[in-house]
Amino acid sequence: TGARRATVVSNQHKDISVILFSEKVVKERTLEMGRELAADFAEKQPLIIGTLNGAFVFMADLVRAIDPLPDGLQMDFLRASSYIGASTTGEEAVSLGLVSKVPISGRHILLVEDIIDTGKTLQELCARLKSQGAASVSTVTLLDKSARRQVDLQPDYKGFECPDEFVVGYGLDYNEHYRSLPYIGVLRPECYS
Ligand code: XMP
Ligand code: MG
16 A cells, blocks of 8 residues: 555546546635635625536535625525436426525525536526526536537636536536546546447
């Protein structure tokens, strides 16, 4: 057995062809974004809404990085899905369960996404939140596959530009697999065909 390391280095899963964003890189970027959000939302009593299931890991790390804690910050989750089950193409209609216990009206909303692909999910979510009377809707995504955008939408905050590959880990899944990997990697095509 070798010497102990100061930081944990994850073993690469056999189904992952390449690690795009390591645990360490994701952590550093998340801390940076948290500080930026803390400053931008300091006076806004933000309501932070994470989209399930994919954003749950990012949300957990991001909200703890929002330091100092803005007065009145609250958080909730909602479920949005642009495809169903074992698909990697996102061809299905967007279906949303948007039932927030916390009233939206008059609030400054920060929507937290794992990844933006065509942009249809986020566009629909923003429209619905505005129609429920949000004072403002800002968006933060960990990953942006901007090459695949089909609607005119840019996130207000983004962690990383993502190449046009199917990626998993750090909350992102294929058919509910791989969400628990602590890094973001490209899934070998033979694992989904
Ligand atoms: P749209 O196209 O509406 O969809 O922006 C965003 C949603 O698509 C899913 N998505 C992925 N999920 N690896 C994943 O695990 C990927 O590479 C990927 N690309 C898109 C994701 O659910 C996201 O919320
Ligand atoms: Mg997914």
